[in-house]
Structures are given as C-alpha cells and as structure tokens.
Amino acid sequence: MDDLIDDDSTRGRNDGEYTVSEISGAVKRTLEGEFGRIRVRGEVGRMFRARSGHLYYDIKDDRNVLACTTWKGQLAQLSVQPEEGMEVIVTGRLSAFGAQSKYNLNVEQVEIAGAGALMAMLEKRRTALAAEGLFAAERKRPLPFLPEVIGVVTSPQGAVIRDILHRLRDRFPRRVLIWPVAVQGKASAPEVANAIRGFDALKPGGAMPRPDLLIVARGGGSIEDLWGFNEEVVVRAAADCTIPLISAVGHETDTTLIDHAADRRAPTPSAAAEMAVPVRLDLLAAVDALGVRAARAARAAVQGRRQRATDLVRALPRPEALLAAPRQRLDLAADRLPAALRNRTARERVALSRLEGRITPGALASGLAERRRRLQALSARLDARLPQRIATSRRDLDRAVARLTPAPLARRAARDRERLDATLARLLSVARNRQARAADRLAALDRLRQTLGHQETLARGFAIVWEDGRVVTSAKTARKAAALEIEFADGRVQTGGKSAPKRKPKPDDEPDQGSLL
Structure with a gap:
C-alpha cells in the first residue's frame, strides 16, 4: 500500500491518507483476492427479482446475513432456482460494492442442502393442525x-x-x-x-x-x-x-x-x-338478457296462437259452400209452393162443399155462402200476388248470390289456372332434366362398356387362346390340345405359324372378360 501514501503530506506521521475510492478499491481487491470462488451454506431469506431480470436474495444463519446476487444471464444456468426458506449451498465469488459500502456474493451455482429451520417448523405445525381436522x-x-x-x-x-x-x-x-x-x-x-x-x-x-x-x-x-x-x-x-x-x-x-x-x-x-x-354490470346484462328472452317467448306464444287461429280459419268451409244447399232448398220450395197452395185450396173447397151439403138450415147456408165468397176472394188475391212475391224473392236471392260468388270464383279459377300452368311447366322441366341425365348416364355406361369390352382389351396387348372354338383357360388344357389358335386385335394366328383371317366372334364365342381383367 506504500504507493498510495503521499510522502510529502504525511512526513513525520505514522498513518497514511486514502481517498474513498482508493479504500473501496483496496477492500474490493482484498475480498476478491482472499475469497475468490467460495461455497456458503445457509437458508434463503428475503428475495427480490428486479425488472431487469437480476435476482437479489439473502443467505442467512441464526446470526448473520450474506447478500447474494445472481445476474439474469446466470439464472438459466442454475440447476436449482432458490426459494425462500430453502437451505442451500451456494457457490460464487465474493465482491464489494463501494457505492454503498456493501459486499455480496455473486452466486453461480445453487445446491439444495436441506429444509430450513423455519420451513421445518412450519411443516411440523401444519401436520399437527391438519391431524386435528382444522x-x-x-x-x-x-x-x-x-x-x-x-x-x-x-x-x-x-x-x-x-x-x-x-x-x-x-x-x-x-x-x-x-x-x-x-x-x-x-x-x-x-x-x-x-x-x-x-x-x-x-x-x-x-x-x-x-x-x-x-x-x-x-x-x-x-x-x-x-x-x-x-x-x-x-x-x-x-x-x-x-x-x-x-x-x-x-x-x-x-x-x-x-x-x-x-x-x-x-x-x-x-x-x-x-x-x-x-360484477354488477354482468348481473344487469344477465337481467336484460332474461328480459329479452321473456319478451321473445311472449312474442313467439302470440305468434303461435295467431298461426293456430289462421289454420282454424282455413279449415272453415267457403261462403259459397255454405249457401249452396240453402239456395237449392229455396229454389225447390219456390217451385213447389204455387202448386201446393192450389192443391190445398182445391182440397179445402171440396171439404167445404161436403160440409155445405150436410148443413141445410138457411142461416148456416147464408153464412156459409158469405164465407165462401170471402175465401174465393182471398184465394184470388193469393193466386194473383204469390207468383209475384216468389219472383221478387228469387230476384233478390240471385242478386245477393251474384254479389257474393262470381268475382271470388273467377279470381280463384284464375289463380288455380296459374298454379296449374306453373306446375305443368315444372313437371316438363323436371322430365326433360331427368331424360337428359339418363341419356348422359347411358352414354357414359356405353363408353365404359366399350373401354372394358372384348376388342379394347385385345388392343391393350392381351390375347385369347382358342381350341376348336373354345377358349383355353389353363396350361394343362393347352398341353393336351392338338392345335391352338391365338387371337390378337388385328387377327388370329395358328400355333403352326399360319395366320387366320380376322373374324368377329359370335355371341356364344364371347370370351370370359373376367379372366382377362
């Protein structure tokens, strides 16, 4: 340390003077020189991870604490990540931080040494309380x-x-x-x-x-x-x-x-x-959702009942059908009424004549004559006015029926005619489409038949062996045959080398295509 002492300023004195940086540097060099790479055993205490990623923590025993630092780049190389309360053995280099007059251990390796005293006590207490059922x-x-x-x-x-x-x-x-x-x-x-x-x-x-x-x-x-x-x-x-x-x-x-x-x-x-x-807003949203669902359900119920009423209305008969039978009964009654009235009058007149023959006193005869005259007058009036009344009623009924039925029936007939024309057009279109698809499918099947047929198979290099008009399908049969004929795409060849004229096989000579394919 003699080079750090100013001889002129300290001449005659036993102690020298240092600057703060000089003494901090000297302490740091001494620590790093005396304690280079060391191993320390203790319990992990307070831990702090900085935003930069560096880890600061303490290693302590029952009396002292040693500050430790593990840089961000060293954390990934640790086999064990330190945790609070863990008893470990750390390996690193001791150094000093002169800006705060502190020293710490830069840890490069962490090994587990055993559970700390506090953790052991905590586990023991937890086990005891758990055994009580708490x-x-x-x-x-x-x-x-x-x-x-x-x-x-x-x-x-x-x-x-x-x-x-x-x-x-x-x-x-x-x-x-x-x-x-x-x-x-x-x-x-x-x-x-x-x-x-x-x-x-x-x-x-x-x-x-x-x-x-x-x-x-x-x-x-x-x-x-x-x-x-x-x-x-x-x-x-x-x-x-x-x-x-x-x-x-x-x-x-x-x-x-x-x-x-x-x-x-x-x-x-x-x-x-x-x-x-x-969350209050979530509850309000859930209540609103339930309200929307309730309103939707109510609308659906009303719509369903409206549709049901519409269906029931459609099931009711038409007004024309309701009026048809009463109209017919009225016409029949109108036709029969004059004749019935005349017949009834005639019967009553005959009955009256019979009564007249039986009653002879003058008073009765005169009274009967008076009543006969009145009856004849009423009958005449009835015969005169009844046909006119029936004709008037028939005209009123015809006018009412005319107002009720012709226009709706005409419109209904027009709509039915339009639907019939549309249906016929669709049926014709469907028939044409089905016929076209069937023709296309038939053409495709015909092309497939030609591709897999007898002649196309021969054209691909296959041949048929014949013996007396029969197809030879095994080598054993070929060995026994006296003469063989081989058919190719362009003709037939005898086993002796002669070529036979090309002929189209008969239907009964058609080969077994399954064996060729």
Whole structure:
C-alpha cells in the first residue's frame, strides 16, 4: 500500500491518507483476492427479482446475513432456482460494492442442502393442525353470492386496503368494515386473531352490523414477514370463525397456514375482492338478457296462437259452400209452393162443399155462402200476388248470390289456372332434366362398356387362346390340345405359324372378360 501514501503530506506521521475510492478499491481487491470462488451454506431469506431480470436474495444463519446476487444471464444456468426458506449451498465469488459500502456474493451455482429451520417448523405445525381436522374440506363454508357487509382485517395503511376498496367499487359497491391490525412483527398474530374473533362475536341487528364475509389480507413479503399468519392462534381463530372467510395473504406463490384454515384462498387481495362480489354490470346484462328472452317467448306464444287461429280459419268451409244447399232448398220450395197452395185450396173447397151439403138450415147456408165468397176472394188475391212475391224473392236471392260468388270464383279459377300452368311447366322441366341425365348416364355406361369390352382389351396387348372354338383357360388344357389358335386385335394366328383371317366372334364365342381383367 506504500504507493498510495503521499510522502510529502504525511512526513513525520505514522498513518497514511486514502481517498474513498482508493479504500473501496483496496477492500474490493482484498475480498476478491482472499475469497475468490467460495461455497456458503445457509437458508434463503428475503428475495427480490428486479425488472431487469437480476435476482437479489439473502443467505442467512441464526446470526448473520450474506447478500447474494445472481445476474439474469446466470439464472438459466442454475440447476436449482432458490426459494425462500430453502437451505442451500451456494457457490460464487465474493465482491464489494463501494457505492454503498456493501459486499455480496455473486452466486453461480445453487445446491439444495436441506429444509430450513423455519420451513421445518412450519411443516411440523401444519401436520399437527391438519391431524386435528382444522383443514378438512367439510369445514369449508360457501361464500355468499352478494354480501351486504364485508369485514376486512388488514393494516389501514398501505396499498392492500386501497386495492380491495377500489376493486369492490368497480365490481359492486358494498359496505366495508375495516379492523386495523399489525400485519408484521410480534403483535401481528394476536391482533389478527382478536380481529377475527371480534367480527365473529358481533350480533345480527346490533349497533355494529355483523359482516356477511371476512377478508384477511396482507401484501407480499418474506417468510419472516408473513410468519404471523402461520401462528397457531391465528389458524384456530380462522377455523372457529362462523363467518365465511377469505385468506388473501401474500402473493400467489406465498402460502401460509391461514390459507388452509380459511374457506377460500385468494392469490392476491384484489382477487379476494373479486371473489367477494359479482360484477354488477354482468348481473344487469344477465337481467336484460332474461328480459329479452321473456319478451321473445311472449312474442313467439302470440305468434303461435295467431298461426293456430289462421289454420282454424282455413279449415272453415267457403261462403259459397255454405249457401249452396240453402239456395237449392229455396229454389225447390219456390217451385213447389204455387202448386201446393192450389192443391190445398182445391182440397179445402171440396171439404167445404161436403160440409155445405150436410148443413141445410138457411142461416148456416147464408153464412156459409158469405164465407165462401170471402175465401174465393182471398184465394184470388193469393193466386194473383204469390207468383209475384216468389219472383221478387228469387230476384233478390240471385242478386245477393251474384254479389257474393262470381268475382271470388273467377279470381280463384284464375289463380288455380296459374298454379296449374306453373306446375305443368315444372313437371316438363323436371322430365326433360331427368331424360337428359339418363341419356348422359347411358352414354357414359356405353363408353365404359366399350373401354372394358372384348376388342379394347385385345388392343391393350392381351390375347385369347382358342381350341376348336373354345377358349383355353389353363396350361394343362393347352398341353393336351392338338392345335391352338391365338387371337390378337388385328387377327388370329395358328400355333403352326399360319395366320387366320380376322373374324368377329359370335355371341356364344364371347370370351370370359373376367379372366382377362
């Protein structure tokens, strides 16, 4: 170090002077020289991952803490990713950071050395409480769909309570009661347990409303910071609480014993608020959708009944059909009425004459004569006016029928004629199309027949062996034959070499095409 001492300024003195940078550099060189690459065993404590991707954490024992750093490029090379509470053996290089007068270990390798003391204690406590049934699934209570009052156990300062209130205000505003507690340190566990029991002790209808739901919330931190929520008093208070409880302690990767005892666990305080209440706009949209469905169902019902009424109206007979039979009966009655009246008058006249012959007194004779004259007068009047009345009634009926039937019948006949013409046109079009398709299919089948036929098969290089007009289909038959004839596409050849004139085979000589194909 003599080169760092100014001889002129320090002459006559025993100690030298350093600049801050010089002493920091000297310390750094000494650390890096004396402790180059070292291995350190300890428990992983507080961890922090920077936005740049670098990982900062502590390695500690029961008395001291060593700051460690693993750069972003070194994380991918680690065989084990460090986790809080894990007992590890780290390997790296010790260095100093002069800007803050700190030294740390740049870790290049991490090995598991065993569970940490806190983690071992936590696991032992979890096993004991689970054996008592405090974490059993049947103890879990369902959360209310829309609580009127929500109790929150957390610190009144910090971002946790603001996040919960903000999320509740956005989703569905509810009344919130806050029980302030310490969420870290020795006072955390008893205060949280007393808050849970205090909310549970409230009576319905009292001066202080009883919450319908509880949220125990805290932000993220190290295992030491969250240790208060692992205490047995807090776990038992959560398990004994009769109000549904949501645990929202730490971040998603943090797990405490109150999470097992609570009815629901939320990964974050904001997620706990989302579990507590539904989205008001979603409920309004669902109600609107139900209203639309109800209106649509009502319209469909009315439409169905209207269609049913229309169908029933179509089933009723036409007015012409209703009037046809009465019109015929009226015509027949009108034709028979004059003759019937004349016959009835004649019969009555004969009966009167018979009575007249029987009655001889003068008074009766004169009275009878008077009545005969009156009857004859009435008969004459009736004979004169009845045909005129019948003719008038017939004319009125004909005019009514004319007004009722001719035009609708003409229009109906025109419509029927148009439908008949359209139907005939469609039938002709369908017949022509079917005939064309059948002709095309027949032509295709004929082309296929020609392609697979006898002559086309010979043209592709095949041949037929004949013996006395029969087709030879095996070598055994060919060996026994005295003479063979081979037919090609352009003619026949004798086995002796003579060519036979080309002839078209007879229908009964048609070869078995299955054997050729």
